Amino acid sequence: MNKMLYILVMAGTTYLIRVLPLTLIRKKIKNRFIRSFLYYVPYVTLTVMTFPAIMDATANPIAGLVSLVVGIVLALLNVGLFPVAVSCCAVVFVLEMIL
């Protein structure tokens, strides 16, 4: 089948998933449970996407794990988004040379 059609269906479906809530939910949600649920969603989803995936992303899982710990410590010190990301990369780069 035409690859372009596949690409359009993939892109269209993804766009609808994103844009329907953005356009249909026009008011502040009143329900306390839903509001609480949505408050926790980003933190949970970012956490479960990071771990244990960070250990599978690197050639050596230990390097990934150490970069996670270093990242958490630096983030606790509020050093900012970019320095944390770069430090994690550096940790993996250096550790994979040693390990």
Added chain:
Amino acid sequence: MTAKATTRKKLNNPFLEGVRDGLPIALGYFAVAFSLGIMAKKAGLTPFEGFLASFLTNASAGENAGFLVIREDSGLAVMALMTLVASARYFLMACSLSQRFDPKMPFYHRLLIGFDLTDEIFGAQIARPGNVCPAYTYGLFVLPLIGWSSGTALGIVTGNALPANIVSALSVALYGMFIAIVVPPAKKDKVVAGTVIVSLLLSFALSRLPVVSELSEGVRILILTVVISAGAALLFPIKEGDAHE
């Protein structure tokens, strides 16, 4: 590093502020898109098709699944369903983000902001205090869109040309960003901190347990997000009249 440095300084121009905050996202995307390009190549996509697919879709798990469907030529219905499952978490993120819009904001911004609502761009918008500022969000889009689509195209062209240790190091940039988004609010809110710790434990358990570890990563993320967030919401509902969340 200075102890005083705040997580993210506000610039006078929100668009430029977005461009700045988009840089680490773009770097991480470039590395991930590169390996996605290798998947796209296996599916028989040309560099242009790969560029277009990534520019229009902006979803790592979704595109990974999508390229698999193309490779196996499984039909458009399967494509729609796979995309739905692999990217369903964006639905939740969009619900969450809808609560951060100024009700007076012109409607077309909702259509545009939805175009590139990825995990990272969502995270950056959420991390910025107050209502979503469209100019900031559009600034945020610029570099990641370029990094993501050109990375895919380049992955198709060059295959495995980047040294493995560079790919390995670059691939954690995304996670470093996630960490930097999650940790500061967890430091301020004990319930968020507890939720994050439970998420770490359950996520690890589900990825290693028999049977459940067979689930695709996208589905696992979806289930964990719904169950843990619902649990936290039941046990620790947020205070009424919390203006920003």
